[in-house]
C-alpha cells in the first residue's frame with residue numbers, strides 16, 4: 001500500500017475533491033474527514049492547509065497510483081497557480097497494519113447471528129475440557145492407589161474398579177460433549193461463511209459499472225470464494241480449537257498451581273518469551289497473508305480470463321503460452337508460501353520445543369521432589385500430564401493465533417468491498433407514476449470512462465430524440481456510439497451535462513425504473529448458461545407472471561419460436577455458457593425476445609457487425625423491425641437499410657454530434673461529414 005499526500009490550500013482542495021467526486025469519492029464538511037470510498041482517501045483540513053491522502057492498495061503494478069497522483073497534481077496545480085499557493089506531494093509507504101482491535105471486533109460481529117450455536121458449543125467445550133482435565137488428576141489417584149496398596153491386592157482391585165468405572169462414565173460424557181462442540185461450531189462456521197459470501201456478493205453486485213471496468217473478474221471471484229473461506233474457517237474451526245486450547249491452558253495452569261505452586265512456576269517460566277515471539281510472528285503472518293491472497297487473486301484472474309475464452313486460446317494455438325503464463329503468475333504465490341511456511345515452521349518448532357522444555361523442567365524438579373518425598377509418584381505423573389497438555393495447547397493456541405492473523409488479512413480485503421458505497425445506486429430516487437413517453441435528451445454531455453480519465457469520449461454532446469422516433473447513430477469506430485447507450489442506461493454518469501428522459505435528469509430517476517423501460521440488444525449479446533426460457537424471462541420484471549402464451553407470442557415476434565419448436569426440449573433447451581450452443585443469429589434473436597418481454601418504451605439497439613448468413617440476417621432484421629414499431633429507438637447502425645429508414649441520423653465524431661438529419665438531407669449536404677463517412681465506411685447492405 002502506498003499513501004500519497006498532497007499539501008494544498010483549502011480552495012485547491014475543493015477543486016481536487018470536486019474532481020474526486022467524479023471518481024466516486026464522497027465529500028464531507030467536517031474538519032477532519034475520512035473518505036472511505038475509492039480504495040481509501042482521507043483529508044485533514046486545518047485553517048489554511050489541506051492534506052489529502054490517497055491510499056493505493058496492492059502492489060500498484062498498473063501504475064494506478066501514478067495515474068491518481070498525476071490527476072490530483074494537475075488539478076491542484078491548475079487551481080493553485082491562480083491562487084499562488086503551494087502544492088506539495090509526498091509519497092510514503094506505511095507500515096504493515098497492526099493488530100487492529102476494531103478489525104477484530106468486526107470479525108467477531110460476524111459471529112453474532114450464530115450466538116446460540118456458539119454458546120452451545122462453548123458449553124460443550126467447557127464440559128469436555130473439564131473431563132479432559134480430570135484425566136491427569138485421576139491417573140495420579142490411580143497410581144497412588146496402586147503404590148499405596150501393594151500388599152492388599154483385593155482392596156486395590158476394588159478401588160481400581162470403582163475409579164475406572166467412574167472414569168468411563170465421565171469419558172462417555174466427554175465424548176458426547178466433544179461431538180456437540182465440533183458439530184455446533186462447524187455448522188456456525190458454514191453459516192457464517194455463507195452469510196459473509198452473500199454480503200460480499202451483494203456488495204459486488206451493487207457497485208456501478210465503472211468499478212467493474214477496473215477490477216478483473218478473477219480477483220473478485222477470489223475474494224468471494226477464497227477470502228471468505230479463510231475468514232469463515234477462522235471464525236469457526238479455529239475459534240473452537242483456540243477456545244479449547246485457551247481453556248486447557250488456564251485450567252491446566254490452575255491445576256498445576258493447585259498441586260504444586262513451586263513446580264508450576266518452574267514449568268511456566270517459558271511462557272513470557274513465547275508470547276513475545278507470538279506477537280511478532282502474528283504481525284509478520286498478517287502481512288504475508290494479505291500479499292499471498294493478492295497474488296492468488298492475480299493468478300485466478302489470469303486463469304479465469306483464459307478459461308472463459310478458451311475458444312480464442314485454442315483458435316490461436318496459444319495453450320503452451322497460457323500454461324507458461326499461469327505457471328509464472330502462480331510463482332509469486334509459491335514464493336510467498338515459502339516465506340509463510342518458513343515463519344510458520346520456526347514458530348511451531350519453537351512452541352513445540354517450549355512445550356518439551358516445560359516437560360523436562362517439570363520432570364527434573366519433580367523427580368527431585370519425589371526423591372525427597374515432597375510429592376508422591378502419582379502427584380508427579382498428574383503434574384507431568386498437565387504440563388504435556390499445556391504444551392499441546394500452547395501449540396494449538398499458536399495455530400489459532402496464526403490463523404486469526406491470516407483471516408484478519410483476508411478480512412481487510414473483504415471490508416474494502418463491503419464498505420464501498422456505489423457511485424450509482426441500484427435503486428432509490430424518483431419513480432414517475434406513469435410509464436415514460438420516451439423523449440430522450442443529451443445536454444452538454446462531457447464524459448470519460450472512470451478507468452481511462454485521460455481520454456475524453458464526449459466533449460459537449462447534444463442530442464434530442466423525440467418520443468416514438470428512431471435515431472440511427474453513425475460514426476467512426478471508437479467514436480462513442482455504444483457509450484451513448486451506456487449513459488442513457490445510467491451505467492456511467494457524465495462528468496458534466498446530463499441525460500434526460502421525459503425532462504427528468506436520469507441521475508434523479510430510480511435506476512431500476514429507468515432500466516425497466518429500456519430494452520437493450522447489444523452487438524454480441526451474452527446469454528446465461530440456463531434454458532432458452534430462462535434467458536428470455538430474464539428480461540421480465542416478474543417472470544412468474546408471464547404466461548406460456550405470452551412467451552410464445554414474444555418468441556414468434558423475435559423469430560425465436562421457429563427454431564425453438566424444432567429442439568427436443570423446446571424452450572427448456574439449455575444454451576451452454578454464454579449461449580455457446582446457439583448460432584450467432586439464434587443468440588441475437590433470443591436477446592431480442594429478452595428485450596421485448598419487458599415491453600419497453602425505449603429500445604437501444606447495437607447492430608451486429610459480424611456477418612450472419614443471409615437467412616439468419618433476414619430473420620434478425622425482421623424481428624428488429626417488428627419490435628421497433630411504436631417505440632423510441634436509439635440504434636447504433638451498421639446496416640444501410642437501418643440508416644435509410646431512420647427518422648434522424650446523428651453523426652458522432654470528436655466527442656460531439658456534428659451532423660443530424662434524414663438520409664436524403666445528409667446525402668445532399670455538400671462536404672458533409674455523413675457523405676464523407678459513407679465514402680470511407682462500409683455499411684452492410
Ligand SMILES: Nc1ncnc2c1ncn2[C@@H]1O[C@H](COP(=O)(O)OP(=O)(O)OP(=O)(O)O)[C@@H](O)[C@H]1O
Nearest residue numbers: 213449451452457476477478479480481482483484
Ligand atoms: N469500459 C470502458 N473503459 C474505458 N474505455 C472504454 C470503455 N468502453 C469503451 N471505451 C473506449 O471508449 C471509446 C468509445 O467506445 P464505444 O464502444 O462507445 O465506441 P463505438 O463508437 O461504439 O465503437 P464501435 O463502432 O467500434 O463499436 C473507445 O475508444 C473505447 O476504447
